[in-house]
Amino acid sequence: MFDSHPASLTLPAASLAGSSPRLVIVPGWKGSGPGHWQSLWAERLPGAVRVAQADWLFPSRAAWVGALSDLILAQPGPVVLAAHSLGCITVTHLPPDVAVRVQGALLVAPADPERRGALTDFAPVPFQKLPYRSILVASSHDPYCPVRLAGAYARAWGSEFVRVSNAGHINVESGHGDWPLGLALLQSLSFVSAPACAV
Numbered sequence: 637m638f639d640s641h642p643a644s645l646t647l648p649a650a651s652l653a654g655s656s657p658r659l660v661i662v663p664g665w666k667g668s669g670p671g672h673w674q675s676l677w678a679e680r681l682p683g684a685v686r687v688a689q690a691d692w693l694f695p696s697r698a699a700w701v702g703a704l705s706d707l708i709l710a711q712p713g714p715v716v717l718a719a720h721s722l723g724c725i726t727v728t729h730l731p732p733d734v735a736v737r738v739q740g741a742l743l744v745a746p747a748d749p750e751r752r753g754a755l756t757d758f759a760p761v762p763f764q765k766l767p768y769r770s771i772l773v774a775s776s777h778d779p780y781c782p783v784r785l786a787g788a789y790a791r792a793w794g795s796e797f798v799r800v801s802n803a804g805h806i807n808v809e810s811g812h813g814d815w816p817l818g819l820a821l822l823q824s825l826s827f828v829s830a831p832a833c834a835v
Contacts (some may be wrong), residue, residue, distance in 0.1 A: 656826060657714040657739045659684040664702060664721025664747060665755060667692045673806075673815040674720055677822075686712070687723075697757045700726045716825050717741040718818075720806070721780065724772075725749055728762045728793065740825035741770040744818065745806040746789055748781040763792035770795040771821050775806055821831040 661678050663686070664751070668674040678686040687704050689695070708715050716739055719727045724746035730738070732809075749755035764815055772795040774786030783799060790797035798821065806815070 646800055650832060657716045657793070658711045659822070659826075660704075660707060660711070660715045660717050660722035661686040662717055662719035662727060663687070663689075663692075664719075664723045664745075665692070665695060668720060672720075673818055674718065676814055676820075677819075693754075695722060695755065695757065697726075697729060700758075701729045701731075705730060707739050708734050711737070714739040716822070718744070718822055720744045722747040722755055722758065723751070724789075725755075725761055728766065729758070732767075735767055738768045741766065742818065742822050742825055743770055743772045743789075743795060745775060745778055746772065746781055746786055748785055761789070763789075765786045765792070765794040769825060771798060771825065772796070773798045773800065773806065773818065773821065776800075776801045778806070 647772050659677070659681055661674050661684060663672075663674055665683075667689070673685070676706040685707060687707050689700055689703055691699065700722075710732075714737055719729055719741060721744075724743040727738075727741055727743065747755060747758070749761065771795060772786060772790040772793065774781070774783050774790075774797070776783050776799060778786070787797060787799075788797070800817070
């Protein structure tokens, strides 16, 4: 896939620290375990913070959005979000007073809460343009979200759409650890805050 040696997991020191936006990592349903690219980024990227949810197995939209909102508002300045699966949907539910603190978002393998009973509290998914630059990455054969739906999300949210072939759910099970492609996309969001172009 896109894996590489852990030594490659680096960004320029100024990109995610100091006056630059803080990286906020937003895991999906059941969290992101050891070896997941989100866990590796949280451990190794300077200044990164990770949202903690009280219940990873039985997600509540109000609780998840509330926890993410509190974490974003606790940061000293703007943030860049790196979300996976249900974390992507959580991001789209952020209230306007919180979303204004977001400089950009990397939205990876979004969930389809309308098709999974445990996630239905997050439906309906907002289909409004996000007020910041975003990149949506989707796999051509994600078992949890058809790529056509991911493309529809991207169009509605005004996200740049990156389609990768045969990448599963872009997680440990599909062979994505350090995930250099994601890191490169994250870096572009950290440096560039121009409005997104609809796809």
